[in-house]
Amino acid sequence: MKITIISPGKDKRYLGEEIVNEYTSRISHYSSIDWKFINTSDIEEEGEKILKAIPNKAYIVILDEKGKSLNSLEFSDFLNKRLNESIKDLVFIIGGSYGVSKKVKDTANFVWSLSDLVFPHELVRSILAEQIYRGFSILKGIKYHHE
Numbered sequence: 001m002k003i004t005i006i007s008p009g010k011d012k013r014y015l016g017e018e019i020v021n022e023y024t025s026r027i028s029h030y031s032s033i034d035w036k037f038i039n040t041s042d043i044e045e046e047g048e049k050i051l052k053a054i055p056n057k058a059y060i061v062i063l064d065e066k067g068k069s070l071n072s073l074e075f076s077d078f079l080n081k082r083l084n085e086s087i088k089d090l091v092f093i094i095g096g097s098y099g100v101s102k103k104v105k106d107t108a109n110f111v112w113s114l115s116d117l118v119f120p121h122e123l124v125r126s127i128l129a130e131q132i133y134r135g136f137s138i139l140k141g142i143k144y145h146h147e
Contacts, residue, residue: 001031001082001083001087001088001089001090002031002032002033002034002055002088002089002090003027003031003032003033003034003090003091003092003132004033004034004035004036004053004054004055004058004089004090004091004092005033005034005035005036005091005092005093005094005125005128005129006036006037006038006050006053006054006091006092006093006094007035007036007037007038007094007121007124007125008037008038008039008046008094008095008096008097008121009037009038009039009096009121009122010037010039014122015122016122016123016125016126019126019129019130020035020125020126020129023126023129023130023132023133024129026133027129027132027133027136030136030139030140031090031136033132035125036053038050038053038096041096043096043098043099043100043101044101046096046100046101047100047101047102047103047104048101048103050093050100050101050104051103051104051107054089054091054107055088055089055091057088057089058087058088058089058090058091059082059085059087059089059090059091059109059110060091060093060107060108060109060110061090061091061092061093061108061109061110061111061112062092062093062095062100062104062105062108062110062111062112063092063093063094063095063111063112063113063114063124063128064095064099064100064111064112064113065113065114065115065116065117065118066111066113067110067111067112067113068110068111068112068113069113069115069116070112072131072134072135072138072145073138073145073147075112075131075134075135076134076135076136076138076139076145078110078135079132079135079136079139080139083139092128092132093108094121094124094125094128095121096121114127114128114131
């Protein structure tokens with residue numbers, strides 16, 4: 001399974017970059033992972049660019065505070081189900097300041113809430129990368145997650 005994370009903003013230096021790079025490296029032991037950045041302030045234009053960046057037949061997860069909450073074990077189970085379904089492309093979409101366009105929302109297979117709180121997309125990148133790694137570590141029985 002290939003994971004693609006689509007995020008608003010530029011692929012530029014930011015405070016959480018080292019965290020994202022570390023977890024991206026760890027994830028790459030279990031799945032290929034690619035980051036794509038969409039840089040525009042117009043939500044409709046952003047939506048069109050996001051839709052073009054999504055591989056055909058991908059399973060699409062949108063991150064939104066109004067989505068379904070999952071704890072780490074539930075998220076690990078979510079990843080396992082996608083693997084068992086032989087999903088080739090798993091895409092996570094981080095919304096911009098105003099979320100994502102209706103066209104993008106309509107493509108979602110799942111809407112996931114990391115928290116009831118709203119975070120800047122740079123911080124979401126770090127949280128998401130860590131949770132994906134944590135999910136795989138639970139699946140693989142690596143001593144990272146403690147219950």
